[in-house]
Amino acid sequence: MKLYSIFLLLVTLNGAESWGLSPEKKNQYASWDEMNLIAHGLLQLGHGLKEHVDKTKIHLREITGKLNQHNVSMAALLNNAKEFRDSADVLKDRMQKLEQRDKQLQDLTLLLREKLQGVSKDRAVLDSRLQNIEEKLRHFEPSNNDNISAKEDVQSIQIQRSKVESQYWRPSLQGNDDWFEKNSSHNSGKKKLPSDCHAVFLNGEKSGIFKIQPANAQPFEVYCEITAEAGWTFVQRRIDGSVDFDQLWESYKNGFGNLSGEFWLGLSKMHQIAEQGPYIMHIELQDWEGSIQYMEVHFHLGGPDKAYALQLHGPVIGDLKNALGEFQQQAFSTQDRDQDLQSDVNCAKLLSGGWWFSTCGKSNLNGKYFHSIPRQRSERKQGIFWKTWKGRHYPLKSTVIKIRPLETE
Incomplete structure (x- = not known):
């Protein structure tokens, strides 16, 4: 038409x-x-x-x-490539350390072989002398004095043979006594546990779950992320909503979840680690479009007498703007322990979970996990949010909070 x-x-x-x-x-x-x-x-x-x-x-x-x-x-892909390069660098460092240890073992093996050869010769000579004396004793009746002398000779040879046998089990290794004492299964005591994940990094390990023991604390397990520069101790991780973070004070104090997946390490353990010296906190967030932003800042965490109050010490680095308050001390708050700055509202009940709430509206990385963005505004504000990035009504996809010492040289 x-x-x-x-x-x-x-x-x-x-x-x-x-x-x-x-x-x-x-x-x-x-x-x-x-x-x-x-x-x-x-x-x-x-x-x-x-x-x-x-x-x-x-x-x-x-x-x-x-x-x-x-x-x-x-x-x-670029992020995966960076992680691969970091893992490759860590693997390269471990290979170099293994090569050094292998060379030390080869040198020690050679020294042991030489020492054992000398021990075998000395023992053969002593056995021959002992056999000759025993043979003579069988063919004549000695006087009392001769008998005493022969017995003394036998005892002397037996003492010398015992010394040779003791050298067989613990040779001096020509100046390598310290290394042998440290690494010998016969003489080494209980191995000292690392104080945090950076100590695990210094031991040449790779990322995974390890048992640590901070100063003046009992041992406990943590998840360690080992990069090319440092070892990070994970405090919190949210990835799939498999763990309910709407918990009360005792749970947030002691920790909950699965170190292989989602978890909250515990305020008590976090304080035991961080009180060993100046520490850095790293917060990394991801939205549902795949964008990632982070921030790092020097922090201090108070003890149980101060309700595990968090205080930041600037400056803040990274592309993520701060949403944890203006560098003043802020106590941790839960539904059954209301310690936020909002006098007429319990922020934990209003928003869900436990957090260093100020006036309820700046951040909450322990809120409810939503696999899709809810339509209702009142429901969205109970999710995981960071106001200075996506706003308080955008539930984030994943979060990580990890710490390391301020000085890592």
């Missing part, structure tokens, strides 16, 4: 003869119907162009969406 209207328009404008029509059918002036037909054709042409432009816009939006997805995928 559109093409037919355009055809009639062209016939009218160019004349009937140019299209094979007889001159009798050509009028000097276009009739009113013809004008209407021309206008209708132009209108149809305009509609067709508009539909084409709309379809083009839709295609451009689809292409833009695919480009955004590609950018997110590229960011994830």
